[in-house]
Amino acid sequence: MDATALKMFRAVAREGSIGRAAEKLNYVPSNLSVRIKQLEKELQVELFERLPRGMRLTEAGHHLLAYADPILNLMQEAEEATGSGKQPVEKLRLGTVEAAASSALTPLLATLRARYPEARPSVVTGVNHELIDKVVRQELHGAIVYGPLAQPELEYRKLADDELVLASADASVGLAEQLKKPLLFFEVGCSHQATVDSLLEQYGIRYPAITEFGALDTILRGVTAELGVTLLPRSSLEEAEQQGNLAIVELPESYRTLELGFITVARPERSAALQAMLDTVQELSEA
Structure with missing residues (x-):
């Protein structure tokens, strides 16, 4: 063969x-x-x-x-x-949930570059279940996902805590009224779907319309254009909030907690580049 x-x-x-x-x-x-x-x-x-x-x-x-x-x-x-007799390089195929690409992945890659310059990372974005499947199938060496995660074939390392919030163009109404507006998500069944379902049930709200967008920037533009509201990590909204483009509405405490982690296949042998990435995750999580 x-x-x-x-x-x-x-x-x-x-x-x-x-x-x-x-x-x-x-x-x-x-x-x-x-x-x-x-x-x-x-x-x-x-x-x-x-x-x-x-x-x-x-x-x-x-x-x-x-x-x-x-x-x-x-x-x-x-x-x-x-190949080609050049200085050996190690490619790292990485993934991240879209909302963490700037806040979590950028500092990771910057630290990795200083630690192991031979690494050549490439990055794709996706929703939690897609990224997990790709790591399990070893299409990706690792990915930043929402955790915690317990799968025997995967190793999960906590990276950072975040807070799930609702983003809206209108700060004048409370959470219950905000949840009646159309929801803007990456896709139906995205990482925060279970939280949304529980919130709607708690407030007795019939499921609103959902509009799917493929990128974080498009979702934020949709919110500022008053097409609807969205639920995202606070860290992904800091710039837009500072610019006054949208308002942040806090969720009940039991819905706020978000955890980001890095996953890779659980196995003893790893490339030097992947080990450097894991060391970087450990370093930043302890900072």
């Missing part, structure tokens, strides 16, 4: 069909089909169920897919770290 065959297998598993996987990899479908059959013959097991429309992983296929991402990611890292 070589890396090319493993990449083909992973693509078919993710796309659910030979045709879509071939298009994504820029292969001829017949060649991809042959390589998958060769891989199954080599492993002496069926990896896919052939359906009238598409393909579905067998139990053996699921087992192989669990190994495919870490194997291919490690191979890519090895190539990047040793």
